[in-house]
Amino acid sequence: MEKLTPQAIIDSFGKELGDGFVGGSVYEREVAVKKNKFRSLWVEVKKSAFRDAVKHIFHLQEYPHLAIISSSDLGAEVELIYHFTIYYGYHLEELSLGLRVKLPKNDLKIPTITDLIPGALFTERETQEMMGVEVVDIPDKRRLFLPEDFPEGAYPWRKDEKGPPNDMLRVLPGREQK
Amino acid sequence: MIQEETKKATYNIPVGPIHPALKEPIRLALSVDGEEIVDADVFVGQVHRGIEWLGMNRNNPIQSIYIAERICGICNICHPFSFVMAVEHAAGITPPPRADYIRAITAEMERIHSHLLWAGVAAHEIGFDTVFYFTWRVREEIMDLIEYVTGNRVTKAMFQIGGVRRDITEEQLPRIRQSLDYYKSIYDKLEKVFLDDKTIRMRTMNVGILKKEDALKLLTCGPSGRASGVPKDVRQDQPYGAYADLGIKAMTPDMVTGTVVGDVYDRIIVRLLEVKQAVEIIEQCLENMPPGPILAQPKTAVLLKALTQAEGEGLGRAEAPRGEVFHYVRMEAGQSTLATWKVRAPTYVNLMSVPTILKGMQIADVPITFASLDPCMSCTNRVVITDRAISRRSVIDYEELHRLSVEKTKELPQ
Numbered sequence: 304m305e306k307l308t309p310q311a312i313i314d315s316f317g318k319e320l321g322d323g324f325v326g327g328s329v330y331e332r333e334v335a336v337k338k339n340k341f342r343s344l345w346v347e348v349k350k351s352a353f354r355d356a357v358k359h360i361f362h363l364q365e366y367p368h369l370a371i372i373s374s375s376d377l378g379a380e381v382e383l384i385y386h387f388t389i390y391y392g393y394h395l396e397e398l399s400l401g402l403r404v405k406l407p408k409n410d411l412k413i414p415t416i417t418d419l420i421p422g423a424l425f426t427e428r429e430t431q432e433m434m435g436v437e438v439v440d441i442p443d444k445r446r447l448f449l450p451e452d453f454p455e456g457a458y459p460w461r462k463d464e465k466g467p468p469n470d471m472l473r474v475l476p477g478r479e480q481k
Numbered sequence: 482m483i484q485e486e487t488k489k490a491t492y493n494i495p496v497g498p499i500h501p502a503l504k505e506p507i508r509l510a511l512s513v514d515g516e517e518i519v520d521a522d523v524f525v526g527q528v529h530r531g532i533e534w535l536g537m538n539r540n541n542p543i544q545s546i547y548i549a550e551r552i553c554g555i556c557n558i559c560h561p562f563s564f565v566m567a568v569e570h571a572a573g574i575t576p577p578p579r580a581d582y583i584r585a586i587t588a589e590m591e592r593i594h595s596h597l598l599w600a601g602v603a604a605h606e607i608g609f610d611t612v613f614y615f616t617w618r619v620r621e622e623i624m625d626l627i628e629y630v631t632g633n634r635v636t637k638a639m640f641q642i643g644g645v646r647r648d649i650t651e652e653q654l655p656r657i658r659q660s661l662d663y664y665k666s667i668y669d670k671l672e673k674v675f676l677d678d679k680t681i682r683m684r685t686m687n688v689g690i691l692k693k694e695d696a697l698k699l700l701t702c703g704p705s706g707r708a709s710g711v712p713k714d715v716r717q718d719q720p721y722g723a724y725a726d727l728g729i730k731a732m733t734p735d736m737v738t739g740t741v742v743g744d745v746y747d748r749i750i751v752r753l754l755e756v757k758q759a760v761e762i763i764e765q766c767l768e769n770m771p772p773g774p775i776l777a778q779p780k781t782a783v784l785l786k787a788l789t790q791a792e793g794e795g796l797g798r799a800e801a802p803r804g805e806v807f808h809y810v811r812m813e814a815g816q817s818t819l820a821t822w823k824v825r826a827p828t829y830v831n832l833m834s835v836p837t838i839l840k841g842m843q844i845a846d847v848p849i850t851f852a853s854l855d856p857c858m859s860c861t862n863r864v865v866i867t868d869r870a871i872s873r874r875s876v877i878d879y880e881e882l883h884r885l886s887v888e889k890t891k892e893l894p895q
Contacts, residue, residue, distance in 0.1 A: 332570065335581040336771055339720040343796060366697035368713070370798075370807040373823035386796065386809065386825075388718070392711070394728065397718030399796060422700030422833050426825075448526035459534055467534075475539075 304365070306390055309344050309398060312363060316346050319359045323352020343399035350413070353404050357385070357416050360400065364389035367400075369416075372426045374434040376462040380405045381436060383413060408463075411436045433460045509835065509851070516843045521836040536822040542568050542642060542788050542812075543781065545819065549808075550636050552824065555598065556801045558584075558591040560824070561640035563797035563808040566721060568642050568819075570795025571812045572788055574777050578723075580644035582770040585723035587631060587639050588799065589759040589766075593664065594623045595802035596704075596752040596759075599855045600675060603749065606848040607684045608887030612674055619667055626660040629653070642784060643777030654767060664760050671756070675749050676737070683893050685745035689838040689850035692743055699837065700830040703804020704755065705854045707733050708748040710741035715800035722799075723766050732758060745853040752855075755802075789817050803827040803855050828856045845889040848882055 307315065313327035325347040331340045348356045360367045370386040385402040406413060415438050417424050427438045428447040435458035446453075459467050474480050508527075512520040532552055536545040549564040550557045562584055569576060576584075597620035604612035624634050630649060631637035639645050649657075675681060691701065696709035706713055714731035716724040732754040734740075734747035741747065778784040792814040799806045804827025811821035831854050842850055 330570070332575070334720040334725040335723050336578045336769070337726045339725040341720050341725075368700055368702070370805065371809070371823055371825035371829075373809040373821060375811055375821040384809070386807065388798075391713045391718045392731070394717055394730075395720050395725070397715075399719070399798070401796070420700070421698050422830055425829060425833055446526075448529040450526065459531065460537070 304363070306396065307363065309342055312344060312398070312400070313346060315363075316348070316356065316359060319362075320348060320352045320355055323349045323355065325349060339395055343401065345401045345403060347403040347405075350404055350406060353402075354414055354416070356402055357419055360387055360389065360402070361419070364391075367420070369420050369423050369426070372423075372430050374430055374436065374460060376434070376460065377405070378463075380407050381411060381434060382406075383430065383436065385416075406436065412439050413437075414439045415441045417442055432458070434458055435461060435465060509839075509847075511839065511844075511847070513844060516845075518839050518842050518844065518847070521839040523832050523835050525832065533822045533824060536819050538818060541785060541817045542810075542819060543785055545822070546640055546642070547638075549824075550638065550640070553826065554635060555595050556591070556803070556806065556826070557636050558588045558639065559799045559801035559806045560808075560826075562588060562722070563799040563806045564810075564824075565640050565642050566797030566799070567795045567808040567810040568788070568797075568812070570797070571793040571810050572642070572791035572795075573793070574643045574787075576644045576777055577774045578771045579648075579773045580775045580777075581725075582723040582766045583645045583647075583649055583775065584640070586649065586763050586766045587627075587637060587645075588722070589762045590623060590627050590630070592759045592802045593756050594620055594627065595855075596756050597623070599752060599802075599852075600671075600749070603745075603849060603852055604681070606852045606883070606886060607681070608883075608890045609678075609680060612678075612681075615674070616671075619664075619671065622660050622663050626657060629656055641776060642788065644775045646776075648775050649767075649770070657763070657767065661760050661764060664756070668757055668760075672753055675753060676746075680890060680893060681749075682746065684849060684890055685749060685853075687742065688745045688846055689842060689853055690742065690744045691834055691838050693741065695834065695837050696743070699834045701804075701834050702830055703801070703827045703855075704732075704748055704751040705831050705834070706804065707731055708741075708751045709743035710735070713805075715798050715805050719798060721797075723769075724762075724800075726769065727762060727765055729758075729762070745849055748853045748855075788812070790814050794821075801827055804831060828854075832856060843889070844882070845885040848886045 309329040316327060317324045327346040330343045334341050368388045368391060370388065373384045373386065375382045382403060382405050387400040387402060388397050389400055391397040413436055415427060417427065424443060425447060427441050428443060430436050431438050432446045432449050457467050458465050508524040510522040511518050532548055535548055540548060546561050546564060549560045552560045597616055601613045601616035604616060628634045630653065631639050631647060639647060691709045693710040696706050696711050702713060710733055712731040712733055716729040717731045732751050734750040736754060737750050791812045794811040797808045806827060807825035809823040810819050813820040838850055839847065
């Protein structure tokens with residue numbers, strides 16, 4: 304497959320997704336003595352275009368590597384970033400590609416991508432139990448890390464009323480409860 | 482010891498995770514047909530300590546370096562390495578080049594010690610304890626060197642946001658070179674012991690095969706992925722630390738054997754090659770290390786203030802001995818803690834290949850096959866075995882599993 308420049312990759316997302324594409328940017332920084340550039344791409348898409356965006360990554364790399372899904376509680380919405388890498392296996396050619404999608408708190412649902420990337424299962428299970436985002440059609444609905452007696456409906460990474468209840472949090476000596 | 486399980490005593494009753502006989506807690510559930518494994522399931526989470534939560538709710542970023550260092554006892558360089566890179570990206574701090582080199586040197590020291598530790602454990606798992614003692618004796622040299630350079634054998638406390646906390650001085654170089662020379666002198670012997678020995682070959686060749694396609698689909702990374710022929714290595718692929726200046730090449734087993742099988746034997750080859758490579762990288766770093774400061778901002782209070790005002794997001798990727806470590810942080814201005822912190826350790830993805838590599842294996846092959854991934858929770862503390870033929874479920878503990886493995890080695894035709 305022909306390798307595209309970071310900007311061309313972002314443009315290709317815009318072309319492929321049309322209205323579903325929200326925006327993209329390239330981040331670069333120089334490293335060590337020879338000043339080779341570390342490059343990462345950030346692409347934001349609408350939820351409706353999310354699966355098409357993941358499929359589009361397969362046009363760039365035969366087996367895109369998904370490192371992890373990170374999730375942030377932004378107040379009114381939850382932001383998921385799927386951290387992919389593409390163009391790996393060659394000297395300094397790999398690019399980090401963060402695929403960003405924002406979900407409103409009243410509709411925390413995202414389709415699974417385990418049919419495309421079977422290895423995404425653990426991180427989808429973790430996102431589901433830690434952030435309370437329902438992964439639609441996930442093949443294995445069980446919890447991953449949380450114990451079975453952890454209360455239903457509480458999600459450790461949330462910063463609103465659905466976060467872990469105060470009585471579960473141990474306060475260190477000399478500190479006050481937040 | 483095999484105990485019959487009564488109806489009430491299901492395997493959810495924890496003998497682990499806190500049990501004097503166990504090392505690290507993880508549970509595998511295997512379905513077997515006679516001796517053959519037909520399915521496997523992995524249960525994790527027994528040591529989930531909510532480290533990301535602490536970074537998001539309690540600690541400031543500098544305090545979080547110490548927590549990051551304690552994510553894993555062995556990978557206590559690559560986690561803070563990745564973490565400080567992520568914070569540096571988010572806050573726009575550039576470490577001085579000398580710090581990049583010192584970071585790479587300590588990371589490679591960690592790789593040598595981790596791979597030798599693994600090689601010893603692998604030998605122990607097949608009951609070859611002479612090799613286990615030999616390998617761990619060889620490993621002591623690098624532990625001494627780590628202590629000499631960083632002041633500690635285990636948690637090294639070398640990292641700071643914007644640099645490193647200790648310099649490597651001119652007077653230290655002869656002692657460092659002495660250790661590197663030792664490894665160069667002993668490498669051929671290590672290679673002979675692990676790659677030519679008849680017993681090791683019989684127990685590891687064509688055992689626990691992970692095909693390249695499966696490795697790519699299941700996102701397997703690090704030496705386990707490279708042993709299946711995926712040439713993915715963050716040190717080669719993306720510029721970070723001093724590796725950006727060096728021409729690193731991902732090690733694959735075909736460099737020695739000419740082919741890629743993806744079995745346990747190939748995983749041994751890759752790790753041995755990486756020990757040799759790590760020694761070479763340290764030598765190159767010592768040679769090319771630029772002079773200059775080791776910290777972008779030596780005053781912690783000033784740094785902390787800058788971090789509190791920082792706004793942005795960043796990611797750090799580093800090649801740990803087991804594969805890619807990934808940290809993502811998001812920082813918001815005026816907030817003393819991180820807004821988001823997500824950590825991905827290599828075992829997180831490598832565990833997903835466990836069902837694939839165990840299928841079709843014998844129970845006695847479980848210890849070496851599972852250990853060949855070098856899982857960070859390296860102990861199959863309890864395995865639940867369901868025997869299809871007689872539909873009896875029994876609990877088999879680690880000691881029993883180890884005994885089965887040793888017996889299999891003894892029964893090999895000599």
